[in-house]
Amino acid sequence: MWIIVMSILSCISLPLVLLEYYYTKERVTAESNGIEEKKFPLFYN
Numbered sequence: 303m304w305i306i307v308m309s310i311l312s313c314i315s316l317p318l319v320l321l322e323y324y325y326t327k328e329r330v331t332a333e334s335n336g337i338e339e340k341k342f343p344l345f346y347n
C-alpha cells in the first residue's frame with residue numbers, strides 16, 4: 303500500500319518541480335537580460 307502512495311506523490315511532485323525550475327530559470331534569464339519586471343514586496347508593513 304505504501305508503494306502506491308509514494309508512486310502517486312512522486313507523479314504529482316515531478317511536474318511541479320519542473321514547473322518551478324523552468325519558471326525560475328525564465329525569471330533569472332529575464333532579469334539578466336535587463337528586462338524589468340514589476341516587483342511586489344512579500345510583506346506589507
